Amino acid sequence: MSASRASCDVAVIGAGPAGVAAAVSAAASGRRVIVLDEGLGPGGQIWRPSIHGPPPSAARHWLARFEAAHIDIRRSTSVFDVRSDDRSGLTVSAYHEGEAIELNARAVILATGARERFLPFPGWTLPNVFGVGGAQALYKAGVLFRDKRVVIAGSGPLLLPVAASLARSGAKLALVAEQASPASVRRFAMSLWRKPATLVQAAVLRSAFFKTSYATGTWIESARGDGSVREVTITNGSTTRTLACDVLCVAFGLVPNVEIARLLGCEVEHGMVTVDATQATSVSGVYCAGEPTGIGGVDAAIVEGEIAGLAAAGQSVPQALVAKAERLRRDAATLDAAFALRAELRTLAKPETLVCRCEDVRLRDLNPHWTARQAKLYTRAGMGPCQGRICGAALESVMGWTADSVRPPVQPVRLASFINDPSAT
Amino acid sequence: MSDGSRVTLIVDGNAMSASKGTTVAAALINSGFAMFRSSVSGEARGPVCGMGVCYECRVTIDGVRHQRSCTRTVVEGMRVDTAKADVG
Numbered sequence: 001m002s003a004s005r006a007s008c009d010v011a012v013i014g015a016g017p018a019g020v021a022a023a024v025s026a027a028a029s030g031r032r033v034i035v036l037d038e039g040l041g042p043g044g045q046i047w048r049p050s051i052h053g054p055p056p057s058a059a060r061h062w063l064a065r066f067e068a069a070h071i072d073i074r075r076s077t078s079v080f081d082v083r084s085d086d087r088s089g090l091t092v093s094a095y096h097e098g099e100a101i102e103l104n105a106r107a108v109i110l111a112t113g114a115r116e117r118f119l120p121f122p123g124w125t126l127p128n129v130f131g132v133g134g135a136q137a138l139y140k141a142g143v144l145f146r147d148k149r150v151v152i153a154g155s156g157p158l159l160l161p162v163a164a165s166l167a168r169s170g171a172k173l174a175l176v177a178e179q180a181s182p183a184s185v186r187r188f189a190m191s192l193w194r195k196p197a198t199l200v201q202a203a204v205l206r207s208a209f210f211k212t213s214y215a216t217g218t219w220i221e222s223a224r225g226d227g228s229v230r231e232v233t234i235t236n237g238s239t240t241r242t243l244a245c246d247v248l249c250v251a252f253g254l255v256p257n258v259e260i261a262r263l264l265g266c267e268v269e270h271g272m273v274t275v276d277a278t279q280a281t282s283v284s285g286v287y288c289a290g291e292p293t294g295i296g297g298v299d300a301a302i303v304e305g306e307i308a309g310l311a312a313a314g315q316s317v318p319q320a321l322v323a324k325a326e327r328l329r330r331d332a333a334t335l336d337a338a339f340a341l342r343a344e345l346r347t348l349a350k351p352e353t354l355v356c357r358c359e360d361v362r363l364r365d366l367n368p369h370w371t372a373r374q375a376k377l378y379t380r381a382g383m384g385p386c387q388g389r390i391c392g393a394a395l396e397s398v399m400g401w402t403a404d405s406v407r408p409p410v411q412p413v414r415l416a417s418f419i420n421d422p423s424a425t
Numbered sequence: 426m427s428d429g430s431r432v433t434l435i436v437d438g439n440a441m442s443a444s445k446g447t448t449v450a451a452a453l454i455n456s457g458f459a460m461f462r463s464s465v466s467g468e469a470r471g472p473v474c475g476m477g478v479c480y481e482c483r484v485t486i487d488g489v490r491h492q493r494s495c496t497r498t499v500v501e502g503m504r505v506d507t508a509k510a511d512v513g
Contacts, residue, residue, distance in 0.1 A: 038477055040498060045476055051446045115478045127459035127471035137475030141495065142447025143454045227469055228459035358480065360466040385480035
């Protein structure tokens with residue numbers, strides 16, 4: 001196999017807030033840094049470049065520092081394998097537009113972010129049913145929502161900014177449904193009194209869609225349509241109603257991306273990568289920052305990135321930074337408890353509902369006594385191009401199955417990337 | 426169409442105008458496409474995650490199949506084929 005080769009002191013996988021902060025602080029310590037990212041520019045999802053205007057000021061600050069440091073960033077580059085061995089250290093395999101890249105590094109920082117949690121319900125595979133962050137990403141990428149009737153149903157603080165930006169862009173927002181109970185949302189809002197800036201931010205977002213109801217204790221039951229979604233049924237457990245819509249945005253919080261960490265053999269507990277106070281994982285030379293260590297939000301991701309960058313560069317980490325990361329993680333735990341998913345969401349899928357949308361496996365095809373591995377072998381559930389990234393969380397919720405082991409490649413790769421023959425596909 | 430802010434794509438054999446800087450997924454949605462690909466059992470599918478994770482927005486771009494349309498930016502003259510034109 002021939003591939004383009006490079007080496008560096010610190011390889012950072014992912015260019016969201018954690019990866020950007022990690023790269024900046026490792027580079028400031030004089031280390032040669034290479035950043036690999038699937039996106040079109042640094043920023044990840046939350047600081048995703050938008051065709052509608054510049055990113056928020058916190059993002060601009062970090063992105064400017066990133067640019068000023070002249071960090072080598074490989075865009076549109078997917079990492080499909082990372083290996084660690086005593087002789088050659090850490091090797092990262094990636095591909096960019098069908099071409100393979102082999103990267104040798106003394107340290108690797110995993111800043112792989114998170115994806116949305118999708119749960120199966122009748123109609124969830126219809127076109128124009130997007131994720132919540134998915135709709136935001138599509139909006140930033142240029143999708144016009146003007147005059148479209150939109151229903152948002154899901155969970156967590158992400159519903160607010162997405163509802164606000166779609167409403168500002170002229171969408172006819174029919175309803176924003178939060179599955180968490182009114183009491184937990186109220187308790188969470190009360191806990192924000194110590195953070196007036198966050199409260200103000202929430203109020204500004206809410207005012208952007210003041211004409212639309214924000215219904216707590218309300219969740220999706222089903223969606224219908226011919227060729228694309230046309231109506232959605234929503235319930236609060238006692239009352240059920242059906243709304244017409246052109247777009248449905250549904251997701252239930254975030255799932256850490258831990259595939260590469262698991263591939264490397266890093267300790268992963270409850271779906272989160274275990275790290276110490278310097279963000280070091282259980283594998284020597286491998287650090288992890290941001291959402292893969294537990295959903296903590298952008299502020300925690302930045303601080304963890306700074307810590308990981310310093311530690312990977314062999315610098316000492318200021319105690320104040322460690323204390324800040326701990327405080328932000330405690331806040332995240334409050335948020336997690338407030339938006340815990342209700343049990344009803346586990347039983348939305350009917351026997352004929354698809355649970356694996358790559359391989360079209362239906363709920364009735366699965367035997368409750370199987371493991372995720374058996375389901376894979378017998379039905380191909382989890383073997384499609386998403387490699388279990390969507391159905392993994394769905395099967396965990398519906399069947400109680402934990403994810404199967406991870407093997408390279410963790411991304412579908414064209415054969416040509418391995419054998420360097422452009423005619424092979 | 427050539428005012429500098431737009432590009433022309435060939436989608437399923439027909440010319441289609443799109444704003445520069447948008448992704449292929451966004452351009453298709455804005456032109457009314459809902460079905461991007463056909464699933465293994467023949468269901469219509471379109472973009473979901475918007476960030477390259479779900480692989481539901483796959484189309485053929487310039488003859489290369491299984492390209493995630495949400496991860497590619499439109500380019501003048503780009504040939505895009507959705508499930509409608511996909512006979513392979």
